[in-house]
Amino acid sequence: MPTLISETDVKLERGDLLRRVPLPRAVSADGFLIEPPRAPGLHLSGLLRYVAQKSKITAYINDVAEEDLPIRWMLGRVFEEFAASLFPDMVWQPYECQSPLIMNCDGINAGENNIITIREFKFNRAKKYTGADLLKKKTVWMWQGMGYCLGYGATRVQWEVMSVMEWPDPLWTQYLVEFSEKELEGMQRMIDSNRAGAIESGFAE
Numbered sequence: 001m002p003t004l005i006s007e008t009d010v011k012l013e014r015g016d017l018l019r020r021v022p023l024p025r026a027v028s029a030d031g032f033l034i035e036p037p038r039a040p041g042l043h044l045s046g047l048l049r050y051v052a053q054k055s056k057i058t059a060y061i062n063d064v065a066e067e068d069l070p071i072r073w074m075l076g077r078v079f080e081e082f083a084a085s086l087f088p089d090m091v092w093q094p095y096e097c098q099s100p101l102i103m104n105c106d107g108i109n110a111g112e113n114n115i116i117t118i119r120e121f122k123f124n125r126a127k128k129y130t131g132a133d134l135l136k137k138k139t140v141w142m143w144q145g146m147g148y149c150l151g152y153g154a155t156r157v158q159w160e161v162m163s164v165m166e167w168p169d170p171l172w173t174q175y176l177v178e179f180s181e182k183e184l185e186g187m188q189r190m191i192d193s194n195r196a197g198a199i200e201s202g203f204a205e
Contacts, residue, residue: 044151054194099151120157
């Protein structure tokens with residue numbers, strides 16, 4: 001099982017609003033934001049959808065379906081872009097990897113002791129997960145994190161999770177997780193064994 005290094009609830013202050021940094025965004029000649037281009041082929045997200053469907057992981061399938069619900073999609077983007085603007089040492093949406101699959105993580109930075117750390121932002125329409133529950137129940141999140149580690153040459157992922165149903169106020173929690181070499185090798189095998197099936201089933205872009 002992955003190792004939970006830390007679990008930290010973020011406490012924002014008003015002064016944090018004055019320390020935000022601009023996020024790099026391409027702008028069209030008409031003044032509209034331009035989404036980063038996506039290369040054609042099988043992306044990590046496509047492979048995960050295929051494996052989730054094959055494994056009948058209905059919670060993830062339902063989450064993916066929510067991309068068709070603009071308000072939920074908007075709230076996730078609002079949280080990611082606001083939170084990302086609070087980390088000047090993080091490279092937001094750094095670049096698109098091509099191996100072992102096409103992927104683009106939310107962010108990356110040199111964390112504690114200059115260890116490369118993937119950053120992933122999640123908008124959770126539920127109560128806060130304990131660190132133990134995150135590791136045990138969010139299987140597809142773990143697969144996603146390991147896929148990013150393989151692509152960017154890392155072993156650590158820090159999830160930034162906004163849990164909106166926590167009472168009495170929404171709660172932003174950081175979970176720093178480390179994957180072993182054996183776990184990453186297992187993820188590589190999962191990619192290799194499902195790549196052809198995902199492409200044949202139409203999950204490539």
